[in-house]
Amino acid sequence: MRKEQRAFVVDVVGQWLTSGQSPRDAMAARAEIRRLPAASRAEVARVAAQVIAQQRWLSFARNEAVLQSPSPRVAAERLLEAHHQLAGDAAALADARARCAAIADPIVRLATRRSLPDWLAGEFVACHGDGADGLLQALGEPAARTVRANLLRVPSREHLAARLVALGIETEPGRHAPWALHVRGEQDLFDTAAYRDGAFEQQDEASQLAALVAAPPPGGRVLDLCAGSGGKTLALAAMLANKGQVLATDVSERRLDALRTRLARAGADNVQVRALSGTDLPREVAAFAARADRILVDAPCSGTGSWRRRPEARWAVDPAGLAALQATQDGLLDAAAACLRPGARLVYATCSVLRGENEARIEALRRRSPELELVRVAEVLGGSCAAPIADPTGTFLQLRPDRHGCDGFFAAILRRPRPRGLRETPDVGR
Ligand SMILES: C[S@@+](CC[C@H](N)C(=O)[O-])C[C@H]1O[C@@H](n2cnc3c(N)ncnc32)[C@H](O)[C@@H]1O
Structure with missing residues (x-):
């Protein structure tokens, strides 16, 4: 790596240490990085992401508390040095691995080797057992473009x-x-x-698949409740071939502005955009929801499945933050379920690989609203299409980078049944 690129990596990592700014935003904010040739810029992005993700492992390899360095800049320089040393010096890597293997507590050992907080390593093991290590390793690799x-x-x-x-x-x-x-x-x-x-x-393949399982019927109406900057909104608009209607809502005006720009570029003119101020839906949004065929809740989450793209996210969540996210997820699910008309589907999605944000939220919703039926992903996509991307029962969309090469992702589909005696209209969504 050239001297100029190293300086940019130190700058970006230092900025993250100072303010928590993501490497993507830090790079976008620096004209001199934006002007680099594409391959050099990609290398700066890749190395900065690895240094941020592996901060704990790199500090361990150096055998020092790097984050307590005299300044963020010095800390960033030391982390980058360790990164280069482990990449180029087999003896240093073997030494770090041997010291790590000697850590007695298996959770602390995993958290050190895969570079994440202890409590979160505990969550991964509770959710994925022996598969946690392979999953964490894959979450530390660069993402596919x-x-x-x-x-x-x-x-x-x-x-x-x-x-x-x-x-x-x-x-x-x-x-x-x-x-x-x-x-x-x-x-x-x-x-x-x-x-x-x-x-x-x-758009990552996992996010595309979440839109696919929402499967709006031709000419249908979709409420995309947490539309953000519109990754799934745009896919849904295209699935509807610019017919039907999509209402895209979010609490972030900034993200909705980005969505408006993307809608214009994509030529999607079946989408309306509306800002929300919280989980309580304004009257016209609730009225749209009550007539919608699909309500998509692409909920705010820990982002544990998208660490390859957002390396800073592994350091951004703590147990209280996770509990707060789960409360928001429940609130959004309740708001959506309250509006869901008979025959319509609620699709819940997260880019989390933690059970507590996924299956557990659906189980809790079904305890509060036992009338909602689970629709199997296999029923929506067909068995052979769903088998490789669903859980073993074919019920949920369940994606992992180590198995599918895309982000970790979860989606569940629920339906409010029609009153008995009313004929089911066949659902031709796809
Ligand atoms: C996972 S992101 C959505 C990503 C987006 N659907 C996409 O495909 O690009 C979750 C979004 O939920 C939004 N959000 C958080 N709380 C919300 C609420 N109470 N109501 C609606 N949106 C909310 C966040 O602003 C964020 O944009």
């Missing part, structure tokens, strides 16, 4: 792939989502006419 072909602008993902190849950008189709292309290499995707024309959006 994946785009979603926007079928409002291109006829198919094959057309998009051909258009990208003509720009020198090689891709391969995603394994599970029908619109996904994984991008090879480091070329700048956003400085292309294809991006400016809205031919694709950057």
Whole structure:
């Protein structure tokens, strides 16, 4: 790594240590980094992300409390030094591994080796048992670069792939989502006419699959309650082929502004956007929800499944924060369930791999609203399509980077049954 790139990594990591700013935001804020050639910029991003994610492991390898260095800048320099040393010096790596293997407490050992807080390592083991280590290892790897072909602008993902190849950008189709292309290499995707024309959006395959399982019926109405900057909103708008209606709501005006820009680029004109001030739904949103075919709750969560993309997230949550997130998740689920009309579906999604934010929230909802029925992912996607991406019973969407190559993700689908005697209309969603 060149001296200039090292200085940028120190800058970005130092900024995270000082203010908690994400490496993505820190890089976007620095014109001199934005001006780097795409491959150099990608290397700065990759190394900064690894240093932030592996902060605990790197401090352990140096055998010192690096975060107590005289300044964030010095701490960042020391962490980067350790990163390079472990990458290039097999003896140093073997020494750190041997010292780690000698830690008696298995949770502290796992937390040190995979670089996360002890309490969170305990949660991973409680949820994933022996699979926790492999999952944590995969969550520490760089994320795939994946785009979603926007079928409002291109006829198919094959057309998009051909258009990208003509720009020198090689891709391969995603394994599970029908619109996904994984991008090879480091070329700048956003400085292309294809991006400016809205031919694709950057979106992890897991997030695309969450939209897929929402499966709005043709011409249907969808409330996307936690739309954020609209990753799933845009996919839903395209699934509806610009027909029907999507109402995208969120408490963050900033994210909704980003969504408006993306909607215009994507050519989606079946989406309305509305800011919320909390979990209580304004009258017109509740009225839309009561007529909706789908209500998507893509809930705020710990983000444990998306650590490859957001390395700072592993240090941002604590037990009280996790409990607060679960309370918000319950509040959003109750608000959505209260509006759900008979025959309509509530789709709950998180990018968490923790049971407490996933299955446990659905179990709690069903204790509060026992009339809601679970709809199996296998029923929505078909058994053979669902089998590789669902839990063993085919009920929930359950994705992990070590098994599926995408972010960790969870989705559950619930339906309010129609009153007895009313005929079920076949659901042709997809
Ligand atoms: C996981 S993110 C959504 C990501 C988005 N759906 C996408 O696909 O890009 C969760 C969102 O929930 C929003 N949020 C938090 N509390 C909320 C609430 N009470 N009502 C609606 N949205 C809320 C956050 O602002 C955040 O944008």
